[in-house]
Amino acid sequence: MENMRFNGLDKFYDIDKDLMESAALAEAKCMAVFSQVEQTSEYNQYKVIKAFQKNEISETHFIPSTGYGYGDRGRDALDRVYAEVFGTEDAIVRQNIASGTVANTIMMFANLRPGDEIIFAAGIPYDTLLDSVGIRKGAPGSMAEYGITYKIVDLNEGVINHKGLINAISEKTKMVFVQRSSGYDWRKPVMINEMAELVRKVKAINPQIIIAVDNCYGEFVEKQEPGDVGVDIMAGSLIKNPGGGICPTGGYICGHTDLIENCASRIYSPGLSREVGSSTADKRLMFQGLFMAPHTVEQCLKGAVFAASLLKSMGFETSPEYNDERGDIVQLVRFANKEQLVAFCEGVQKGSPVDSNVKPIPWDMPGYDDQVIMAAGTFVQGASIEFSADAPVKEPYIAYMQGGLVYSQVKLGILVALQSIKNREII
Ligand SMILES: *Cc1c(COP(=O)(O)O)cnc(C)c1O
Numbered sequence: 001m002e003n004m005r006f007n008g009l010d011k012f013y014d015i016d017k018d019l020m021e022s023a024a025l026a027e028a029k030c031m032a033v034f035s036q037v038e039q040t041s042e043y044n045q046y047k048v049i050k051a052f053q054k055n056e057i058s059e060t061h062f063i064p065s066t067g068y069g070y071g072d073r074g075r076d077a078l079d080r081v082y083a084e085v086f087g088t089e090d091a092i093v094r095q096n097i098a099s100g101t102v103a104n105t106i107m108m109f110a111n112l113r114p115g116d117e118i119i120f121a122a123g124i125p126y127d128t129l130l131d132s133v134g135i136r137k138g139a140p141g142s143m144a145e146y147g148i149t150y151k152i153v154d155l156n157e158g159v160i161n162h163k164g165l166i167n168a169i170s171e172k173t174k175m176v177f178v179q180r181s182s183g184y185d186w187r188k189p190v191m192i193n194e195m196a197e198l199v200r201k202v203k204a205i206n207p208q209i210i211i212a213v214d215n216c217y218g219e220f221v222e223k224q225e226p227g228d229v230g231v232d233i234m235a236g237s238l239i240k241n242p243g244g245g246i247c248p249t250g251g252y253i254c255g256h257t258d259l260i261e262n263c264a265s266r267i268y269s270p271g272l273s274r275e276v277g278s279s280t281a282d283k284r285l286m287f288q289g290l291f292m293a294p295h296t297v298e299q300c301l302k303g304a305v306f307a308a309s310l311l312k313s314m315g316f317e318t319s320p321e322y323n324d325e326r327g328d329i330v331q332l333v334r335f336a337n338k339e340q341l342v343a344f345c346e347g348v349q350k351g352s353p354v355d356s357n358v359k360p361i362p363w364d365m366p367g368y369d370d371q372v373i374m375a376a377g378t379f380v381q382g383a384s385i386e387f388s389a390d391a392p393v394k395e396p397y398i399a400y401m402q403g404g405l406v407y408s409q410v411k412l413g414i415l416v417a418l419q420s421i422k423n424r425e426i427i
Pocket of ligand 1: 099100101102104126128179180181183214215216217237
């Protein structure tokens with residue numbers, strides 16, 4: 001009977017009975033939230049299928065191309081499907097947009113010119129973009145080297161400081177940039193309705209200002225996407241939400257045609273634009289990943305909600321809380337000390353389907369002042385749409401966890417992690 005109760009958890013793993021009991025209680029509390037998450041996922045699934053049908057996606061679109069890539073029908077069709085899904089006029093989706101950092105960098109660089117100013121409206125941008133902008137000095141080829149200047153407007157109690165933003169806008173302001181996800185900050189994500197308000201306010205001052213969104217980790221969490229509320233351009237990674245955990249590599253940029261053309265000129269060359277660009281990889285995985293994405297995001301969100309519920313019940317501080325509104329897939333957990341944090345990340349790794357035998361250790365990662373520990377037993381290297389956790393090893397000892405292709409794996413990972421904290425008697 002015990003096997004029935006814990007669905008095999010006790011058969012395959014050594015988890016203390018009291019921990020499994022707590023998990024069952026924590027899970028029971030999540031049902032109403034799960035139901036909301038499922039509704040959003042269902043809505044987004046219909047949206048995606050409709051976009052496939054409208055563009056008459058067929059098997060021939062999956063065929064790789066070689067050389068210049070002229071007439072690659074699948075590539076062009078994938079762009080149209082992305083534009084449809086993200087509520088924009090146009091899109092560029094490519095395997096050679098190597099990551100979210102690259103997609104965001106292209107989005108900014110391609111649409112700014114010497115003398116222009118960019119304003120970061122949700123505080124300092126994601127760590128890896130500091131080099132692109134030139135906020136962190138040293139890396140060659142930053143926007144600063146090209147005479148593009150920046151301003152940063154911090155969030156005000158977790159939400160966009162519209163007054164501060166409007167005061168910061170000058171004659172030189174060409175782009176207002178919003179990071180949707182909380183990233184590595186203990187803050188709330190920027191919700192779609194906040195973006196809508198920002199668009200209205202900024203466009204009222206100067207309709208020429210481009211509103212750009214770093215959409216990483218936010219895709220399919222809400223029913224609307226930034227393009228649906230008037231955002232001009234957005235960028236993200238295909239090994240996060242929109243790749244559905246299936247796509248092996250790539251990035252996307254969606255936006256107005258003129259802005260996307262600028263991106264194509266920068267990626268390829270002015271004139272050639274989107275006529276070239278072969279896709280040697282199987283495009284089926286890019287299409288199928290997008291098809292799976294609403295479902296995969298649903299699994300991630302359920303995992304995050306469960307984690308928040310259980311960890312909170314065990315006395316840890318979490319952000320968001322299990323029943324808070326969510327705008328991205330990231331779950332933050334604050335631990336009491338270094339030992340707990342490291343044990344948790346080790347446990348996450350131990351509960352993974354791949355590399356479960358590997359022990360993550362804190363290391364001096366380039367670009368970080370403190371040591372960082374990263375747990376990720378993923379099929380696709382570094383794919384944070386798969387269950388993963390990372391943390392700078394410093395006070396206040398916060399672990400950032402996200403992803404999960406399958407809810408039960410997140411549940412298992414959290415339990416194995418908590419068990420490893422318990423085993424060391426540091427709880
Ligand atoms: C992950 C992430 C990035 C960078 O993406 P990479 O694929 O890691 O280069 C940028 N912004 C946000 C908000 C992210 O979550």
